[in-house]
Amino acid sequence: MGVTILTQFALENKTGPQTVEVLSKRICALGAVQQGHFLVDCETYTSVPQLGHQRTVHVLHNSEQPATVFSLLDNGTKITALATDGLFDLLMMKMSQFYTSKKQTKAESKGLRYEIGDFYVKLGTVTVSSNYKGILVEVEYRPCVVPAMCWDLLKEFLQGFLGLTAPTNPPTYLQNRMQEVYTPIDTIHQYLEHFTMFRKSPGIYRN
Structure with missing residues (x-):
């Protein structure tokens, strides 16, 4: 690219x-x-209060890289970027007791x-x-x-x-x-x- x-x-x-x-x-x-056509989407998760200092995880997909899941972890002071395979989506589902999806915030750009x-x-x-x-x-x-x-x-x-x-x-x-x-x-x-x-x-x- x-x-x-x-x-x-x-x-x-x-x-x-x-x-x-x-x-x-x-x-x-x-x-x-x-x-x-193309599609880029973003789902945002926040850590539960029991984990202490709040962390936010943004999970994004880009149709240009269909086999890759991009995640940006924001701890309030810096953002750590990861590029992983599709299993990361399953991992976030399994971590639902620690990270919850922010309501009404799923964003998409498509066209x-x-x-x-x-x-x-x-x-x-x-x-x-x-x-x-x-x-x-x-x-x-x-x-x-x-x-x-x-x-x-x-x-x-x-x-x-x-x-x-x-x-x-x-x-x-x-x-x-x-x-x-x-x-x-x-x-x-x-x-x-x-x-x-x-x-x-x-x-x-x-x-």
Whole structure:
């Protein structure tokens, strides 16, 4: 994989499907070809009070890595990332007496996946507990693995179909990692940041 950037996108007075349709037309006008669908989901668990200091475990799945379960353990001071196989989901079920799923917080981003030259573009409709929250755009530039070496190109590409709403700075998570080799877990961190924002938002955009 290459370097991936995530950004939220909204159009005033447009519903979710209408916004996706606008973006689809823009990206196809640039020569993109639809390449199936994608799904990223996140379930969050918190430790029971008996364990003392509260810990949070975020479990994420990405259809780009179907055999991998990503988990981010947050103890309040640092986040530890793990990439495991599907047995981790079973492990969380068996640990239900120690970690409980947070109610009404399951987040998903799903939609169409496009290919245009060296880029992959994914237009995700985000829901939290089945309630529509907004649109999340994922762009991956495949030939590069160091964010600093391709950020300007990614920024220019995003501006090409998002216009003035495209980000002018790298995502917060990447800003201190621009010289490091990009890995799938970096994409997961970005998704968690956005899912956390969507969970806190009132869902002002219409579905």
